[in-house]
Amino acid sequence: MARNPVTWLGSPTFPKAAHKALADTQLRQNLRKATGTIRARRAAAVAEMTDWEMLRVAGEQIKDDVLARLDTLLVQLEESVTARGGVVHWARDAEEANRIVLDLCRAQNAAEVVKVKSMATAEIGLNEALEAGGVHAIETDLAELIVQLGDDRPSHILVPAIHRNRSEIREIFQRRMGVEVSDEPADLAEAARVYLREKFLTTKVAISGANFAVADTGSIVVLESEGNGRMCLTLPETLITVMGIEKLVPTWQDLEVFLQLLPRSSTAERMNPYTSVWTGVTPGDGPQQFHLVLIDNGRTQTLEDSIGRQALRCIRCSACLNVCPVYERTGGQSYGSVYPGPIGAILTPQLVGDMHDKQAASLPFASSLCGACFEVCPVRIDIPSVLTHLRAEVVEAKGRTAESVAMSAAAWIFASASRYEKAQKAGSLARFLAKDGKITSLPWPGSKWTSSRDVPAPPQESFRTWWRKNRG
Amino acid sequence: MASAREEILARIKAARVPPAAPVVRGYNRQGPSSVELFAERVADYRAIVHTVSGVPEFLTSLRGKRIVAPADVPAEWLVDGVTWLHEPLSIEELDQADGVLTGCAVAIADTGTIVLDGGEAQGRRALTLLPDYHLCVVRADQIAGSVPEALARLEPTRPLTFISGPSATSDIELNRVEGVHGPRTLEVLIVT
Structure with missing residues (x-):
């Protein structure tokens, strides 16, 4: 089987990568500033809600129910989407998913496609696969665009360019867009608007991820801020959505929980500026061809682990990254994966599924087990427990080592x-x-x-x- | 060889995940659907808010402009002195318009959100996306108190757009900046 591109080929183990990152004072300064800002704002957005704990419990329960009935719900989703004019595809792994998307782009003779930020497509390395097949993918989310134009790698789930400050972003934009721009965030946003406008108005194929898919109605939900999502989901003729098989909710009503949990946890807003919901194809409004690609890529093997499977409840808010003392110091790229931080430390090794993979196996140790991640998680993933569980698996896979001997000695003492x-x-x-x-x-x-x-x-x-x- | 679909479904079955506990919905389902709270929350996201008793009086501010209006807006909204643009409109025509005037399906007081569903006085989604200015008329009876109340009023299979303030980004140092690809100015007219 091909290697899972959820980790980047050739990445060093976490301690080695972290050692290097810790020496980068600019990186630490950028991260301290950004995560400090969002931590305070998230706390305020959550404090407003008197029923926050009840929402978290409901979020946890709904997602656990999804995992317990995943096969039935996926078939139901497939039926609902198909009934409304969409086409559903299934992919066992990254390679299969990338081939499906490339074939769909080729069928439309698309040399260029616009993309809405999507963790699923980053996980499977879709952009690289499309490029190799002669299709250029244009990232339209501001942070993804910064990463793409900077020939860089993402370092955060929500804000992939969080490691860049305004003056670094200005430098990238000036170099790649060929424009004069100040380092004021409003001017940088304007530069992105101008740069992408023409692409939005003329590109025929768009690719998106999905925050949620509603099994009983076939509705797909994307939350965003900038309007780049609306552009991609509304203007092109063909829309291809790639989503992990765990992104389901059983009913429309269940969304009332997640539409409250996600924005406050993620961007610390009562509600994000734009949320789009569409169901198959609507005649006369939006893309008239809709494809939904469901990907496994390590999820079913994660589902087998009774402790580890709770990682599949994740709604990709990134609150755990923003409160993590390890993440704040090492940055996201040290994790060698599109999923960094505490959730990455438990999700990535499970998706890779090979405890002999030294890089992936080093990730469960990238934590002080302080528990801040569990406290902020909107779907109550007990990250510290999964970390210790995975550490035990790694140790077991490795046999007895100096560290395991030291640990047994410590336990005896x-x-x-x-x-x-x-x-x-x-x-x-x-x-x-x-x-x-x-x-x-x-x-x-x-x-x-x-x-x-x-x-x-x-x-x-x-x-x-x-x-x-x-x-x- | 089994298809990807059959194989994935078989792997899920083989994982034998035990049934989950029933979902306890102990959270608040209702909230105060007050005009004041809605106005305050919309304004929090730097949208411009007015509470008025009639729409046409306010629309004189649009005079001299080229404004898109869905075909089924109330006739009294189409005041004189404005160049009203109606469908069919190309993407370029929408892009070059000065603004768009619509109604909405539902609004949410708790979060300061308006929801469009392509129904009466709203048109297709591109109408409220390409013009740089969006004026949205909200009737007081369209304001739901909470997110759960609003979702219960909506038909999920319609194309829905939830709008909370003008387009924005938090991508530069995690600070919110208004104005990226969607309309940079959102003006909300609450009719009591």
Whole structure:
């Protein structure tokens, strides 16, 4: 079977990539600023809702129900879409999906297609596959356009160019669009408007993803902000939508939950500027040919894992990225996948499905297990639990290693109060190794731990010793 | 060899996911459908909002402009002094118009959203997309309090567009900037 393009070929393991990213002070500054802004705004948007927890619980339950009845609901969706004039295609993996889309473009003699931002198409490497087949895909979402024009890779689920600040974006636009533009966000947005206008008005084929598909009506839902989505979904003659098989909701009513959860979690808005809903083909309004491509690409193997399958509840809001202390420091590209951050750390290795793949297997360790991701997740994915579950699978696949030996030793020490205390006293010797109150290298087997993170220097007196002396 | 469809469906069955618990809808289904709240929330997203008792009096501000209007808008909206553009209109003609005047299907007070469904006084989707200015008339009785109430009033198989403020982006440093591809000015006229 061909390799799953959800991870980028040749990417280093997470610790290696993170090591490099941490040295990039500009990147850290850009990320700190952007994630700091959105964190505060999301908290305010959520605080307005007195029923937020009930919405999260309902979101979780609806998605769990989808996973439990996935085969029935997919067949129902297929029937509803077909009944309204759409054509449904199925693809086992990226290669198959890309071939279906390329054939559809060729059938329309399309040399160029416009695209609405879509994680599914990024996951399967559709743009590259189309290019190889002689079809040029134009990304129309502002952040995707920045990534495409900068010959760059995405680093965030919602804002793929989050690692770029305004002056870097200005530089890319000036170089690739050949225009003079200031670094004011409003001017940069205007430049994108002018650059893409002609493409929107003349291109005959559009490709989109889907935020939701309603099984009982066949309606497809896309949320966006800029109006590039509306352009692609309305003006071309042919629309091809690519979606993961888990993006379903059973009924129209279920959308009332997600249309509240997603905008507030994602862009911290009560509602995003534009949401489009269409069902098959509407005579006289919008594309008169509609194709829906359903992709598996590792989802059914993820579904088999009773703990890991909750990752398939994800609605791609990216709230977990914005609160993650690891993501904020390493940036998204360190994860070597279109799905970075906490959700990427559990979704990517499961989609790859090979715990012997060193890069994918390093991702479940890209976390401090602080739990902030679980707290903000609108569909209550218990990311820390899935991380530890996947770590165990990785360790099992690897057999016994220095780190697993160190971990078993740690477990033995933590299991007994007296052993723990003795170990702490022994550990206070480690102060001699500390620089700036941090230990940057421990002797083996501790070196397996400090090779990718610093250990705070233990205090000269442990809390237990201090307690006994002062309060005991 | 089995088709992709058969294989995917077989793999799903083989995963044997146990049935899920029934969905508990403990969240608020209703909200205050007040004109004031709707006006406040629409304005929050930098749309221009007016509360009026009659439409034609307000439309004199459009004089001298070329404005698209769906064929079935109330005749009294088509005031003198405006060049009204009616279907059939090409993409280029829509692109060159100064603006578009429509009604709506439903509005949502809680989120400051208007929803178009291609029904009365709304036309096809391209009409409200290409002109740079959109004037939308909302009747007070069209305002639903909450998202659940609004969805219950809509027919999902119609082509729907939910609009909350003018087009915007958060793609540069995660700060919201108004005005990208969709209409850069959204003006909402609430008729009480």
